Amino acid sequence: MIWRALPSYERGYDPLREFDRLQREVNRLFNGVHSQPYEFPEVNVWANEDEAMVRAEVPGVDPADLNLTVTGKTLVLEGKRGATEAGDNEAYHRQERGMGNFVRTVRLPFEIESDQIEARTTNGVLTVRLPRKEETKPRKISIQSE
Amino acid sequence: MSKEEVQVQKKQVHEPDVVTEEESRTVYRPATDILARENGFMVTADMPGVDRKHVEVNVEDNTLTIRGVATLDEPEGTNLIYREFEPGVYERSFTLPAEIDVESIKAELKHGVLKVNLPRAPEAQPRRIEVVSQE
Numbered sequence: 001m002i003w004r005a006l007p008s009y010e011r012g013y014d015p016l017r018e019f020d021r022l023q024r025e026v027n028r029l030f031n032g033v034h035s036q037p038y039e040f041p042e043v044n045v046w047a048n049e050d051e052a053m054v055r056a057e058v059p060g061v062d063p064a065d066l067n068l069t070v071t072g073k074t075l076v077l078e079g080k081r082g083a084t085e086a087g088d089n090e091a092y093h094r095q096e097r098g099m100g101n102f103v104r105t106v107r108l109p110f111e112i113e114s115d116q117i118e119a120r121t122t123n124g125v126l127t128v129r130l131p132r133k134e135e136t137k138p139r140k141i142s143i144q145s146e
Numbered sequence: 147m148s149k150e151e152v153q154v155q156k157k158q159v160h161e162p163d164v165v166t167e168e169e170s171r172t173v174y175r176p177a178t179d180i181l182a183r184e185n186g187f188m189v190t191a192d193m194p195g196v197d198r199k200h201v202e203v204n205v206e207d208n209t210l211t212i213r214g215v216a217t218l219d220e221p222e223g224t225n226l227i228y229r230e231f232e233p234g235v236y237e238r239s240f241t242l243p244a245e246i247d248v249e250s251i252k253a254e255l256k257h258g259v260l261k262v263n264l265p266r267a268p269e270a271q272p273r274r275i276e277v278v279s280q281e
Contacts, residue, residue, distance in 0.1 A: 091182050123216075125258065
């Protein structure tokens with residue numbers, strides 16, 4: 001009955017949907033303020049039929065402080081970024097770079113041949129090549145016809 | 147007044163223009179720490195994927211500008227599953243206090259982190275004044 005009372009051009013307007021939208025907007029605003037914007041390190045993942053490749057931005061991390069482990073379809077990247085504590089007579093005017101330990105889990109699309117993994121860091125970017133486990137590769141099946 | 151080129155790692159950046167050729171990429175403000183010390187400042191900025199040939203540290207008037215271009219080829223012949231970062235250009239400017247000794251600014255780049263050391267001019271350093279007793 002209320003609906004019919006609205007002028008015709010407003011009938012498409014659903015006040016409940018508006019509330020929904022408002023709620024979502026407010027949620028988004030709050031989420032941006034409280035939480036960490038992203039996990040460290042940020043990763044990009046590529047894959048084709050034969051291998052997966054993971055790239056992570058890890059500036060300031062000594063390769064000796066990086067640990068990579070692969071279990072099944074999961075790659076775990078952990079390490080630490082050296083903390084430079086301010087000494088006596090020193091003070092941080094600005095501190096934006098995170099420091100300390102980090103752990104990041106990356107899910108891969110297939111199982112990996114663990115002993116063939118290659119990892120390398122260049123200018124603070126880690127690139128990991130993960131060849132696919134041979135048994136899980138798609139097999140081409142030839143079709144016999146009479 | 148001409149732009150003053152600051153040496154990076156004791157090697158002159160010969161072609162400053164190589165940093166500007168990638169204008170179509172996203173420009174990021176690198177996360178930076180600024181540490182104030184007794185003898186000056188240390189500016190540390192994250193620039194992953196940037197190598198020495200693609201970084202530039204300039205001082206003009208009282209402004210320090212750091213800029214770096216990340217150069218890592220995206221892999222080919224493979225599909226992107228998901229992406230969280232995109233290599234781009236890092237750029238940020240800072241206003242320096244007057245007491246910085248511009249001639250002695252030193253910069254180094256390691257593991258994708260640019261560290262710029264900005265020493266205070268010697269006259270501006272706190273000097274201990276000896277108190278002599280008259281007796």
